[in-house]
Amino acid sequence: MKAGDMLHLNRAASPQFVRPIFFRLIKVRTELHTYAGWIWLDGYQLDERGEAVARRELYVLEAAVRLLRTPRSNSGHGTRRTQKAPARSLNQGAELVGDGRVDLYAGL
Structure with missing residues (x-):
């Protein structure tokens, strides 16, 4: 895991x-000592649009952390974008569940 990675954290990662x-x-807080297999993470909780809503420090089981995507490295060499791609929502492809709520994790 590295800075900028988007993670999905559920009950398997921590009871919270x-x-x-x-x-x-x-960042992963490697300077903090933990039990084997557990790590401290520093970052931002995101809403359904991918916008930061809260800065948090989290203690999680490393094996249960799900990496969703990593940021693309763009050095600017050899590629040039002429059109901006349309914005994508985290819940693109989400489905409604029986009670009318949106299931954000349908496509995961």
């Missing part, structure tokens, strides 16, 4: 995530 969250990683 009764409702799963999306998380943008700032």
Whole structure:
């Protein structure tokens, strides 16, 4: 895991995530000592549009952290975009569940 990675954290990662969250990683806190297999993460909790809503430090089981995507490295060499791609929502492809709520995790 590295800075900028988007993570999906659920109850398997830590009991505090009764409702799963999306998380943008700032850094793994390697200077903090933990039990084997557990790590401290520093980053931002994201809303359904991928916007930061809260800065958090989280203690999670590393094996249960799900990496969703990593930021593309663009050095600017050899490629040039002429058109901006349309904005994508985290819940693109989401489905309605029986009670009318949106299931943000349908496509995961």
